[in-house]
Amino acid sequence: MMATANSLPSQFTVRQMTINDISAVIELQVRAFPGLPPWRIDQLQRHLEVFPEGQLVVSHSDGRILGSASSLIIDWDDYAESANWSSITGDGSFDTHNPLGKTLYGADMGVDPEARQQGIGTLLYEARKELIRERGLKRLLTGGRIAGYSAVASQLTAKEYVAQVVDGKRRDPALSFQLENGLVVLDVVPGYMHDLESHGFATVLEWLNPEYTSSVSLQASLQHAALEQASAEAMRGTPRPRRVRIAAVQYLLRPIACFEDFVRQVEFFVHSAKDYHAHFVLFPEFFTMQLLSYINEPAPALAVRRLARLAPQYEELFMRLAKETGIYIIGGTHPVFQRGKVFNAAHLFTPNGQVFRQKKVHLTPTESGPYQLSRGHGLYLYHTDFGNIAILICYDVEFPEVARVMAEAGAEILFVPSCTDGREGFCRVRYCAQARAIENQVYVAMTGTVGNLPLVPYMNTNYGQAAILTPSDYFFARDGIAAEGTINQEQLVVADVDLDLLDEQRVNGSVIPLQDLIKDAYDSVVHFSDYKGQKAPEADQSEAVSGLHTQDAETRKSPEREEIDFHAQADLQGVPAD
Secondary structure (H helix, E strand, C coil): CCECCCCCCCCEEEEECCHHHHHHHHHHHHHHCCCCCCCCHHHHHHHHHHCHHHEEEEEECCCCEEEEEEEEEECHHHCCCCCCHHHHHCCCCCCCCCCCCCEEEEEEEEECHHHCCCCHHHHHHHHHHHHHHHHCCCEEEEEECCHHHHHCCCCCCHHHHHHHHHCCCCCCCCHHHHHHCCCEEEEEECCCCCCCCCCCCEEEEEEECCCCCCCCCHHHHHHHHHHHHHHHHHHHCCCCCCEEEEEEEEEEECCCCCHHHHHHHHHHHHHHHHHCCCCEEECCCCHHHHHHHHHCCCCHHHHHHHHHCCHHHHHHHHHHHHHHHCCEEEEEEEEEEECCEEEEEEEEECCCCCEEEEECCCCCHHHHCCCCCECCCCCCCEEECCEEEEECCHHHHHCHHHHHHHHHCCCCEEEEEECCCCHHHHHHHHHHHHHHHHHHCCEEEEEEEEECCCCCCCCCCECCCCEEECCCCCCCCHHHEEEECCCCCCEEEEEEEEHHHHHHHHHHCCCCHHHHCCHHHHCCCCCCCCCCCCCCCCCCHHHHHHHHHCCCHHHCCCHHHHHHHHHHHHHHCCCCCC
């Protein structure tokens, strides 16, 4: 990446780091941060392998490297604000780089001491911001040294010192510069890294991308998805299958005596799905609560945390089954620990040995209350050999915005693992899942738990039914239901979905809701009132009209906008409007 802004001094160039720059960058680090260990050769090589676009240098016209910046992409929800440099960067390896994240993390920035005060650091920050805008990321996040704190550490706490720098009462070599470049302080954390001048403290700083939107345009999303699909097919040498078979497990929660009992029940359904030649198999939300029937912990929050400790065995089981069968397994949900919190996380296990987690975003009162779970943040689209898929966990499907974002990003199949204890809850999930299929022209596969676990907190009754749902049009199954199970019976529901039909319906359907949404039609709500006994004051309606038509040309609104404003003014004056 090259930066040639008008403000860039002609002798400086910002560009992507190369292998040939590594020795010069290490020498720069030694000069810029005396007393601190510089990057190692293997670390910088790894950075270039993992995320080459995020590794930048500023070179002089004579070839000298005068500045460098190292970055990676993360999902900030995976970390607490008190997380330290080592945990975020994987001890400097950047193995924590997550291309699906929305946060660019600035791991390091250094400028040659002899070249400071010439705008080199600002050029690096501007290059990072440009990278964020290009990739549609949400923010820049970094940790900053407070080297000036050592001089006043006996008089002020680190937070007091930072507050004075933010207020302009003091200057700090690093923090003042970062504030001038548009970053804001989120927190002051101890133990961020070994830095004697900062006494181990660091600031957590953020710059928000003003151009960030939570979803991209449908056209851009489809173009991006088509390019990625073509690239993946070229690597495989053959196009991906367009007819996809989905198996959804209505999982019976019965008391068990040990983990091996759970394994046998899971293996039965996965092997059955393989016998049916399924490409995907879906398990329900919270189906691993069955394991608590032999753990015998009555306290809800403690029970969930004891269950979370079984995550390694749970993941090992499903990773093995995905590899053995060649099936993509949506392994329901299982509680997981992350940074001192517990999340309800869906897991996607791939035949290639990968494991992906989608944490539940919208929590029910039971989850946020007795279970004391934390909500997730961020949504993921998974590009597989059999289509682009996303996972919406139970209550998440009841929010239309979630499915719309994923459909606009390119999702073709939504998987909805759920767990409901009564018909009312089941119907909410089922009807919303059907609506999401129609609104977004996607397939939706859902399933839930059935059976009873009398000794497991909040799992004593379950009401569930698996279904594979389609958009409602001539192209698809009658009533938009490709297949559904018998309510509250243990079984495997299997159906085929055709991705080519989906593509055709998105162009030639009876209606095309994925494209026809008019977002700016909902930007104004006009209130009228008509209460019993209310008296409308006399008013000359023509005055309201003339008031609109005497605007200056520069501020005159569109006809549609004038109509809205006219009715609004008429209402305020008590004049009824058609």
